[in-house]
Amino acid sequence: MAGWRRHAWLLVALAAALALPKIAAIAGQDFYVSFASRVLIWALLASSLNLLVGMGGMVSLGHAAFFGAGAYVVAILSVEAPGGSSALLVWPLAVAVNALLAFLIGAICLRTRGVYFIMITLAFAQMFFYIFTSLTPYGGDDGLSLARRLTLPGLDMAGDATFYYVVLAIFAACLFALGRLKASRFGRVLAGIKDNEARMESLGYATFRFKLVAYTVAGALAGLAGALMANQNGFVSPNMMSWDQSGIALVMVILGGLGSLWGGFAGATAFLVLEEVLSGFSAHWQIVLGLVLLGVVFYAPLGIAGLFARKPR
Amino acid sequence: MNELLLETRALRKRFGGLVATDSVSLAVRRGECHALIGPNGAGKTTLIAQLAGSLAPDAGSIIFAGEDVTALPAHRRAALGLARSFQITSILPSFSVLENLALAVQAVSGSSFRFWQAVKDETALFDRAREILHSVGLAEIAERQAGSLAHGEHRQLELALALATRPQLMLLDEPMAGMGPEESEQMVALIAGLKGRYTLLLVEHDMDAVFRLADRVSVLVDGRVIATGTAREIRANAEVRIAYLGAEEVA
Numbered sequence: 001m002a003g004w005r006r007h008a009w010l011l012v013a014l015a016a017a018l019a020l021p022k023i024a025a026i027a028g029q030d031f032y033v034s035f036a037s038r039v040l041i042w043a044l045l046a047s048s049l050n051l052l053v054g055m056g057g058m059v060s061l062g063h064a065a066f067f068g069a070g071a072y073v074v075a076i077l078s079v080e081a082p083g084g085s086s087a088l089l090v091w092p093l094a095v096a097v098n099a100l101l102a103f104l105i106g107a108i109c110l111r112t113r114g115v116y117f118i119m120i121t122l123a124f125a126q127m128f129f130y131i132f133t134s135l136t137p138y139g140g141d142d143g144l145s146l147a148r149r150l151t152l153p154g155l156d157m158a159g160d161a162t163f164y165y166v167v168l169a170i171f172a173a174c175l176f177a178l179g180r181l182k183a184s185r186f187g188r189v190l191a192g193i194k195d196n197e198a199r200m201e202s203l204g205y206a207t208f209r210f211k212l213v214a215y216t217v218a219g220a221l222a223g224l225a226g227a228l229m230a231n232q233n234g235f236v237s238p239n240m241m242s243w244d245q246s247g248i249a250l251v252m253v254i255l256g257g258l259g260s261l262w263g264g265f266a267g268a269t270a271f272l273v274l275e276e277v278l279s280g281f282s283a284h285w286q287i288v289l290g291l292v293l294l295g296v297v298f299y300a301p302l303g304i305a306g307l308f309a310r311k312p313r
Numbered sequence: 314m315n316e317l318l319l320e321t322r323a324l325r326k327r328f329g330g331l332v333a334t335d336s337v338s339l340a341v342r343r344g345e346c347h348a349l350i351g352p353n354g355a356g357k358t359t360l361i362a363q364l365a366g367s368l369a370p371d372a373g374s375i376i377f378a379g380e381d382v383t384a385l386p387a388h389r390r391a392a393l394g395l396a397r398s399f400q401i402t403s404i405l406p407s408f409s410v411l412e413n414l415a416l417a418v419q420a421v422s423g424s425s426f427r428f429w430q431a432v433k434d435e436t437a438l439f440d441r442a443r444e445i446l447h448s449v450g451l452a453e454i455a456e457r458q459a460g461s462l463a464h465g466e467h468r469q470l471e472l473a474l475a476l477a478t479r480p481q482l483m484l485l486d487e488p489m490a491g492m493g494p495e496e497s498e499q500m501v502a503l504i505a506g507l508k509g510r511y512t513l514l515l516v517e518h519d520m521d522a523v524f525r526l527a528d529r530v531s532v533l534v535d536g537r538v539i540a541t542g543t544a545r546e547i548r549a550n551a552e553v554r555i556a557y558l559g560a561e562e563v564a
Contacts, residue, residue, distance in 0.1 A: 180428065180429050180431070181428050181429075183431040183432060183433065184427055184428050184429055184430060184431065184432060185419060185424075185425045185426075185427040185428075185430070185432055185435075186425060186426060186427060186428045187428075187432075188412075188415075188416055188419070188425075188432050189416070189419075189425045191408075192405050192408070192416050195405040195406060195407050195408060196403060196404065196405050196406070198367065198403060199399075199403045199404060199405060199474070200405075200416075201367070201386075201387045201388050201391075202365060202367070202387055202388075202391055202396075202397045202399075202403070203388075203391060203416070203417050203420045203474065203477075203478055204388050204391035204392040204420040204421065204478055205388055205420055205425065206386075206388045206389075207388070210425070210426075213426070
């Protein structure tokens with residue numbers, strides 16, 4: 001793809017994203033602003049999972065554990081320290097807590113591979129789920145409502161449009177950073193590990209450390225997505241870390257494009273739009289989702305993002 | 314010239330009832346081409362795997378460049394200069410040939426925990442990668458996807474990857490495996506060109522190639538080294554002839 005064409009696409013997408021709240025206001029469909037925020041937050045979660053699955057070949061079925069833990073950082077702080085409500089403090093804390101959690105969990109999980117890795121990540125997520133289900137001071141399995149959104153200096157975060165712009169800025173920054181990471185030395189090593197880990201090991205790469213760093217970064221970003229989602233919904237519950245949430249994130253990654261930078265975004269958009277449109281017709285809308293997923297797996301293994309990428313030579 | 318680069322002391326590995334490596338004491342001198350021969354199932358690849366660090370021995374020790382590396386993982390040994398070329402081709406199939414080499418060069422060119430700068434701007438990596446491709450005769454197919462290469466080209470790439478890590482010792486596990494006579498001849502010439510510059514431990518079935526390339530030969534039978542000597546000595550060794558080269562030749 002020619003460089004200018006790619007940049008043109010980016011500009012169009014960015015302009016559309018910036019104009020979205022205005023258009024929604026004119027059309028009298030303000031609902032779509034918070035819908036777009038939700039898409040972007042899911043896109044961040046799916047992109048962080050894509051770093052693991054698509055770039056590093058580590059198929060995790062427990063990624064929602066960090067999503068939920070990030071949300072609970074926001075919720076627990078709102079209970080314990082109602083005064084300290086600055087997002088500048090709480091969001092970085094959610095990132096740090098989840099980086100630490102992911103580092104510790106990854107250090108255990110990454111000693112396994114393949115199906116065992118899938119199972120052990122799932123097991124950790126289920127442990128999280130049951131721990132938070134029984135944490136009655138923080139709502140137990142009923143979850144916890146937040147009184148208000150966190151604040152940012154100079155912005156009215158209660159407004160859905162403002163919050164959308166904040167989420168958009170965070171997502172754009174994260175995606176840019178992931179793009180740099182993908183093309184960096186670290187990203188190449190990760191791709192090499194996905195391709196042939198034994199060979200990378202015999203070339204002198206300590207593959208475990210590279211995978212652990214990737215797992216930590218992915219966990220931290222998922223935690224950030226969770227913190228944003230807590231603010232978006234004004235509500236957290238253990239369901240955010242249940243295994244079907246991990247499964248949805250994985251479906252988004254496969255739908256959008258394993259290993260491609262825009263895969264998480266494309267998958268989250270397609271999934272949530274499908275859900276939005278189809279669930280109006282039937283509660284069994286996932287039947288259609290299943291068919292779409294089958295089609296992608298068989299006819300577009302590189303996902304939706306792969307359809308837009310340049311043809312391989 | 315007689316300094317030892319690699320030494321094993323009473324190395325032992327057992328799989329259930331099978332003793333695959335039976336108190337093997339092997340000594341590879343710096344600068345030599347040392348061949349390891351033996352019938353199928355003698356334990357050659359098992360021994361190589363222990364030397365490279367992908368398989369842990371049950372007992373004994375491995376000394377490389379004066380350091381006991383028995384407990385070191387494979388990547389640490391590779392970083393010390395112990396390179397391995399696999400019997401069954403092990404490359405990065407979805408990378409181009411050039412990218413394969415660039416990643417191998419990157420492994421010995423400073424830290425890879427760099428997250429921001431694009432690799433493609435690091436021209437030094439790719440210059441070095443091209444240089445190595447040139448030396449093994451793969452320069453023309455640098456842009457091809459590695460997974461789509463022919464068998465002989467895979468073997469050359471396998472060797473190039475080992476070369477790129479600036480090794481002191483190269484473990485070459487059947488580099489001619491599955492090659493036709495013409496390709497084999499090219500590979501022998503290539504390895505002959507490495508002699509002197511690198512210390513080589515060569516596992517090979519092709520006796521002609523072994524006797525042309527090797528300074529010294531060790532014979533492995535049922536997990537034990539039954540003889541070590543120059544090519545001439547090995548040819549003349551009666552025990553080796555009975556055990557390996559074929560009893561009928563003795564008769």
